[in-house]
Amino acid sequence: MRVLFVVSDWFTHYAPMIPLGWALQSGGHEVRVVCPAGQAGPLADAGLTPVPVLGGLDMVTQTRLLYYWQAQGDNRPYPGMPLHPVTGEELASLDGFSYDAWFAEHKREIAGAVKANFTGTLAHAREWRADLVVHDPLSLEGLFAAKATGVPAVLHAWGPVGTDEQDPLLRLLPPDPAGFFPRHGLGEAGTHLVDHVVDPCPASLAPPTRAHRLPVRFVPYNGPGEMPEWVLEPPARPRVCVIWGASLTRMFGPRSFVVPDILRALAGLDAEVVLTGIPQDTAALGAVPAGVRVLERFPLRFLLPTCSAVVHHGGAGSTMTAVAAGVPQLALTFAPEQQANGVRLAATGAGAHLRGDLADPAAIRREVARLLDDPSFATAAARLREENAARPTPADLARTLAELAEAGSVAAAR
Structure with a gap:
């Protein structure tokens, strides 16, 4: 054929x-x-x-x-x-x-x-x-x-x-x-x-x-990449992945680059923070808070199975890769499709959704803390992973x- x-x-x-x-x-x-x-x-x-x-x-x-x-x-x-x-x-x-x-x-x-x-x-x-x-x-x-x-x-x-x-x-x-x-x-x-x-x-x-x-x-595919050994080691604290889409700032402008707010929100949480993004976005951050690991163009399918929560912009690729990994998600959305993804994900109990233009560090911190502390999110995310694996x-x-x-x-x- x-x-x-x-x-x-x-x-x-x-x-x-x-x-x-x-x-x-x-x-x-x-x-x-x-x-x-x-x-x-x-x-x-x-x-x-x-x-x-x-x-x-x-x-x-x-x-x-x-x-x-x-x-x-x-x-x-x-x-x-x-x-x-x-x-x-x-x-x-x-x-x-x-x-x-x-x-x-x-x-x-x-x-x-x-x-x-x-x-x-x-x-x-x-x-x-x-x-x-x-x-x-x-x-x-x-x-x-x-x-x-x-x-x-x-x-x-x-x-x-x-x-x-x-x-x-x-x-x-x-x-x-x-x-x-x-x-x-x-x-x-x-x-x-x-x-x-x-x-x-x-x-x-x-x-x-x-x-x-x-x-x-x-089946997640996020491009080619190497698997570093540290990813295979169980994290000492809950690992939170922050993903920011390559398209957002080019389509919505600098106001959509809310990564600094996310990192401020996560500071002080008892969690290991890993930020993934494209070089232009990570360079725009300047100095990152102590303890934040920065990865550029890193395939998410390698990282997310080791995470306890993930924060992203609601894109379908990030959403579905996290679904396959069984990770609770916080979607901070800008585009209509991203918002639909976030709302529909939240309805399953496997995550939360905030509009990116309205979310401040306090709201982001509150939602990530809920994902980490409330076991119902992990249970719902595991259920989605099992549903996906059974297809x-x-x-x-x-x-x-x-x-x-x-x-x-x-x-x-x-």
Whole structure:
């Protein structure tokens, strides 16, 4: 079987798909990944074959444009002014950027990139004769290529936010303004065309979807890395991991960098604090409090099983890696999807949620102390871990996809 993955321009969007790619290849199937050029390196590092034919705006610029456009419509996903979509600088007012003028200047370039992405993905699916397409929620090109070639399309969710959300700010599948779907006789694009969804969440966190659900165990992959021996040694005190997403400051600005507040909040707790982040963020901290261990680009899957609690920004990758490790979580969120993750996690009893723009050191300290002192959080987190471990493995899902592809080819032949 030939399986075509189609992924967007952000590592954590497709990281949950990588163990499935390994399982498919180990089962004797061929896997290729249509991707933006910037993701070819991480995909190759993971042992998959990238096909870097996608282009256009990078994910950070796209997101800043979206937040600005929403703010213009008085539908702000977070308080305060959005960043300048192009420069990333803080705007004093919405008048500091003109969406209409920017779009008028770049619409031909954008239209060309969109056309190249759709036609390039379709051409590769046809030329390679893919039997099945698996795509992340932002990769509309994958759904299009599958529908246009008559093979099954499978959307791979990355966390608790699904394909059928009531909140418009949580609807991830992009629109089709150029009309590629109707132009190819497929009707209007939308989630009603999503037939199958890979669901990597325990039932307690199941993402809303009306599609046929394909359950799978979430197997964490946070990129390559080495395992230092100290991680294997049991900590003398409860270990609290602080994770801060690489995207936040670039999308929300310096006000979203609340790591100093977190470290102040944790000072004085009877706990060992380990901070993980990207070099730019750890450098921005300057001197860190005594006793805080700083790790840069460290794979979370190695660290979290040794932790008693974790503080993060509510991203799906951090949330689900902590679920798999069975660690109580505090989510300090900014974006709508992060907030949904945090609220849904808190509802399971395995964590707590605070809005990042409202949380102060006292509130953060109070919530982390609850995670450490109240055993119900550890019990609920262990239950989520067990739910996850009981789900079908990526190898099981690979066999299910092979059956789906075979059924699809029979239907196409008829």
